[in-house]
Amino acid sequence: MEPPRGGRPWWSGRGLADRVRDWVRTSPGTHIWLLIIGVTSLVIASASEGLGQFLVHRTSSNIHELNEHPLPSLLISGFWIERPESFLLYAVMFELLHANVERWVGTWRWLLIVGGAHVAATLASQELVLLAIEGHQLPRSMTHVVDIGVSYGLAAAAGVLTYRLPPPWRYVYLVAVLVFFGIPLTTGATFTDFGHAIALVMGFAAWPLTPAAAVADAAEPEAGQSP
Template sequence: MESMFGGLLSRLARVQFTVGYVAVLLAVSCAILVLGPHAHDILVQRASTNLHNLAHGHIGTLLGSAFVVDAGPLYFWLPFLTCLLVLAELHLRTMRLFLAFLVGHIGATLVVAAALATEVEVGWLPTSITRASDVGMSYGALAVIGAMTAAIPAPWRPAWVGWWISVGLTCAVMGADFTDAGHTVAVILGVLVSARFRQPIHWTQARMLMLVGSSGFGFLVLAHHWGTMAAAPVAGALGAFVAYKIVQRRSGRTVGPAPVAEDEESLSGQLPVLAG
């Protein structure tokens, strides 16, 4: 019994970020349900990383917003989010997962805020957008999807990156919402962060199934409208194919038989033979 308990603790230690973050999410979400709609509205308003809060110095919302999720039933999104974070933490390790999530969540938030502030300043958007609610884990989760590039076998990484960026751009254009643009930025930031990660890749059947579930979750976060759900797979497949072919062609040009031997033979026939 003691050995079983010790084994469980050692396994949980490998996914400590996931355990801690999911536990806080679960506690906050349950508290919101218990307190009711009014408390929910107040918490979302205060935790939102909108222009109004940021302009008034509420910098804490950059972190606090990641723990307030306003995205449908808890029983639907939490298991898939947990699956994604567990998979990423097993492959990337705890600190790298934390870095990818943090860069994606805060980075995408700041990029979106800067774009919205510019558009409001020039009159392209109404000032009411400055108080729009913007909470949740979606930026961080999609950055983790992008960071998983480091765990994808090298031959398939271009297709992986091409798929997610193409899907994100399609959803950002068709959705025409600032959160859709933020999702795309988060994916790109995750891919960029993954370029700094180096670790052995170890896939099992269970982890492959987790990847399928996590990818489906990421796709639904990006393409959350019927129109984008129809168009995004086509754009993603095209982007994956193009990216794969481009990298394949480049590697074919750089890796190949060098014509050194042929040149040496021709030169040896032209140079005089020095005999002793």
Template sequence: MRTPSWWRGRSHGVPRGVDLAVLYVLVVLGVFIALHTQSHADRARFVQESSTNLVNLRRSPFRVIVLSSVVVPGKTGLLILVPLAAGLVVLQRWLGRLATIVAFGFGHVGATLVVATVLAAGLTHGRLDPSVARAPDVGVSYGLACIVGLLVARVPRWARVPCALLPLAGLGAVLLLEPDFTALGHIVALVIGFGLAVLVHRGADPAATVRTT
């Protein structure tokens, strides 16, 4: 019987195109477990210090941008690792390891910076409560939103518009019903993904043979 193409070339029992997802999920789970061995006060302090809020971005931008991408404060937040891992696998098998890392980084960093800019402008003009400068903002969802947007380029042409409008409408509804900066960040990350999808679509045929490195 012929070996499926997705399983060929596996190393140490792990199929190609899965390593990024496995590594990232293990890191997030490791941080989560380490956090929950600490007291509630210490856990809350670490989450606060890892947040990409305005105060932390001014003090140590690189540190909090990296830490915030691997911190999931609550158990329910771990559920997002399932679609995230699936998206990372599909994207890596399609575009490769480096492109997957870049796409996730663009979504996480890009949405963070846009949200920070909007918050800073709101505070400068007195439209937001000063406490928003210290509001916690951690998690993997910005990166996931960007990956979802990018993968629109992978679906058949006739399905691209519905696949783009569905998450955009959902996030837009959340922003309208419960407006906050994280909802805005998710929309920004999704739009960044759409932009990357356009670049990928122009640069290569989405139906071409997938990469597995």
């Protein structure tokens, strides 16, 4: 695995503090995002049950909020998780997925990939909810369904990370990811499961934004030349 752009490998520091500093320095977006989620999780954890429910619904990117506050709801919903006790799990996932992708493709490309996937998956999944409501398959109360969290961005990062791994680990990882996100789609899928699938596909489609694509293009023989 090649070192991240613009810096030495994180493991080359002289001590643990140096290694941690290098890791955070080369994935600033991941750790700023994680810090904000930590703060909002503390807010939810310390709030009363009524206030917590209000905040969770108010910051959701559900149909009601998208109609009332489209841009703020899309942005704010990506900084909250419904269960604060899950924060440590999300922190691990951020380090494994987001940090590795950000270090590899760069902060701005990482942000474009995961931000675009979050927006697209949210809009598509809520459109499915709307169609189900109009078709009388879901109650109208689903316009206020809780739809917050960072899982769509994580799904997109999981897709991109496929190209970071060398064979044969790439194929083992790919199968594991497809199984993880595919099983819910075949066993009573929810709108969230469809959103995860959409975000994962967008992660796979982000191949041209990765350094691996640039390396592959450079390795191709020029037109008119034999390989």
